[in-house]
Amino acid sequence: MDSRRRLRLERRRLLRAPKGWFLVKSKKKRYRLRGWLWVLGLVPFAVMVLAFQLAPVWSMLSGSFRSDADSRWTWHNYYTALNSPFYLKAIENSLLISAYSSLIGIVVGLVCAYSVTRFAPTVRDRILMLSNMTSNFAGVPLAFAYIILLGSNGVFTLLFREWGWNVFDGFDLYSWTGLTLVYVYFQVPLSLLLLYPSFYGIREQWKEAASLLGASSWQFWRSIGLPILAPAIFGTLGILFANAMGAYATAYALVGGNYNLLAIRIGSIVSGDVTNQPNLGSALAVLLACTTLLAVSLNAWMTKRSARYLTGAAKAPPRTGPVRQRGTGVALAEAKEGTG
């Protein structure tokens, strides 16, 4: 046996070793039996995923290429979606409100995240817990709370009118500004939660070194701080953008189907409120899914990048207790995007 072959065999043995070696060691027959058993464990999962995830995706994809009139293969649905002024406007509105609300969310989140890292860990965790708690307040209840606060008979609206303040004159909760305001509300806690860990990657020594070399605080942030945070910022931007693009409940609860947003349009086409064009609805849904998938993969890509940057101090925490808990927090906050 030549040495290279032996090496390869040896490597294969080593690679296989941790993956349940007792199976390899036991008699061949029993191994086969157990091989059967583990496949059985996967069957229910495969059935559920096939039925409720893959089949719907396939049905939607294939449907989006079929004509609503005579169900022949066609590009027509995408052509309509991207050329009719109505749907084009819905796409544009969705993109704009997502961009604005995520940018505002990022800026507010960035400032607050920096500030929260200046506190002692116990205080920091308490602030984060409160902010996290409010992220449960998304979707329908959130829209309702804003109607109470700023709606046409809202508490603030009436109070300010009574006091003769006119800061909110001309403000309409049911306008685009109003909707953006509500979107920003559910973006801020998420952005704060996703951004603050990356501030621990910036070490005090770097600031000291920069100031010894004569850099002002602004110069430090512009040429060292922000470039280091950039992957985290863009990654979070991706998540926030996807979050806003997919948000349906908030807008739906504020004014029903009246907003011309992509998610709302898809909802009303499919539930048959307006017209019966399921295939056009599928094409719009595919377009929406493409934007959110792109935004989320931006996040994945950026996470990989920042993992390369951040070493030592920043990488050490994710093994200890409190961080584990933070992981749940992140998951919880991200979970809300579906309802947002």
Place this chain on the structure above:
Amino acid sequence: MTERNQAGWGHRTLQSLLLLYLLLPLAATAVYAFAGDWQDTVLPKQWTLEWFENLFQDTRFLEALWNSLYLCSVSVALSLAVMIPAVFVLTVYAPRLESLMKGIVVLPYAVPGVVAAVGLIRTYSGGPIDIAGTAYLLVGAYFVAILPYMYQGIRNSLLTVSAPELMQAAGLLGAGPVRAFLTVVLPNIVPGILVSTLLSFSVLFGEFVLTNMLVGAHIQTVQVYLSRRMGESGHLASAIAISYFAFILILSMVLMKLGQLRGRRVKG
């Protein structure tokens, strides 16, 4: 580190403003739910429990609450029954398939609820399996919606207790794989799975898009009921919103305590 522990006034003001901004809508809803008469004053003139009384005598609300609890429990239970064996098998016997699994599991996370609803409605209205508008369809949709949390939770707990090594040890001592799983691995991962179970439950309890689009016309959950009653009585709707929030809050408190306990155990 000393500098970090003494945040300046600027930082304190900023954080107070942030919390004020975040808590204000919540506080307004809470005040509104207990307010008797609230027109143009900072705080209401009278307080009352009338709205909560009305709410808990409202059979339609109780029905919605029951629907929510029932549907979420069934979906989470189903997910546990399906996911624990699947993730276990993958982690222990076929780690090579894990990247495929990750791809499947991350999809519901990246695809918005509206899009998922479109696919589900297309597949299950008409055709050979016509379950449109039924609880079966919703439970299936819920199963997919909580896939990411369940997968992550179960996988993490399996890795935390080093399930493959536990299986090896049990195998050396003569236990068959099924017995080793039921008596050694399963009891050890229960605390970890409890966290992802509660998390999934609270996610589903707050779910609106799928519920409204798939079964909204036939089955009302708390969220759907709230959206229907919002226009009618503000006080009643705030009472619903506050009850919902209180429930979720209790759930997340339990969740956090569990997380802390687990963290301490892992450390110690």
